[in-house]
Amino acid sequence: MIRVQRESFDTGDEIRRLTENRTDIGAVVSFTGLVRDFNDGATVQSLTLEHYPGMTEKELSKIEEAAREKWDLQDSLIIHRYGKMELAEPIVLVVTASAHRQDAFAAAEFLMDWLKTKAPFWKLEADTSGSSDWVKERQSDKDAADRWQD
Amino acid sequence: MKILYFAWLRTKVGIAEETLTLPETVTSLYELIALLKERGGGYEEIFQDLDVVRVAIDQEYVTGDASLEKATEVAFFPPVTGG
Incomplete structure (x- = not known):
């Protein structure tokens, strides 16, 4: 399942909801991305995420489908927020559930790597002086996503 | 036709x-x-270096x-920076 939303979320609640009354899940892996107070040496005060409504949902669904084809998952969840976020707030959540840990670990990493290079979101960082800058793409993110190309 | 611009x-x-x-x-295209x-103006500026511009037609890259x-x-739009 995918969700694109302005509101915050609670990782624990989401995992609980996903695994409730399920007896076929032996492993759950989650990744939560948070707003941190530094980037490339600059002090970050808050983050605003812009996205492309419509295309975002399509891309996230495609990424999720690709993971479900590659690995044996009982369930999966991607939540990505947009709008303004303060320090320490969650931005993104990926949860993968499988019978055994290997598939859940690998699929979670894949989902994050692909999401970072494909889902149409853009981060605008505001610093303590009140000025803001668009975050630049990272080569390391591109390299991480490329690992999964066969 | 609808044209959309995102981020910078x-x-x-x-x-x-x-x-x-x-x-x-x-x-x-x-x-x-x-x-x-x-x-x-801005239009000339954003298309100066197409290497830093991503394009989607009907929401497909x-x-x-x-x-x-x-x-x-x-x-x-620019290269994406979500996650």
């Missing part, structure tokens, strides 16, 4: 979207970009030139 491309051109009726001579560039014959929505 949006701030450079000053609008998030516009509706354009393409002249008959414009049938491909590169022809559309050339047409927009002719406006000068395209690389290089592409036909616009069936397109209803073209979006221009």
Whole structure:
């Protein structure tokens, strides 16, 4: 399942909801991305995420489908927020559930790597002086996503 | 046709979207970009280096030139930085 939303979320609640009354899940892996107070040496005060409504949902669904084809998952969840976020707030959540840990670990990493290079979101960082800058793409993110190309 | 701009491309051109009726001579993406560039200012600026511009036609990524014959929505944006 995918969700694109302005509101915050609670990782624990989401995992609980996903695994409730399920007896076929032996492993759950989650990744939560948070707003941190530094980037490339600059002090970050808050983050605003812009996205492309419509295309975002399509891309996230495609990424999720690709993971479900590659690995044996009982369930999966991607939540990505947009709008303004303060320090320490969650931005993104990926949860993968499988019978055994290997598939859940690998699929979670894949989902994050692909999401970072494909889902149409853009981060605008505001610093303590009140000025803001668009975050630049990272080569390391591109390299991480490329690992999964066969 | 709807044209969308996101992130710093949006701030450079000053609008998030516009509706354009393409002249008959414009049938491909590169022809559309050339047409927009002719406006000068922010438009000329955002298309100066196409290596840093990503394009989606009807919400699907395209690389290089592409036909616009069936397109209803073209979006221009920088490399994505979510996650």
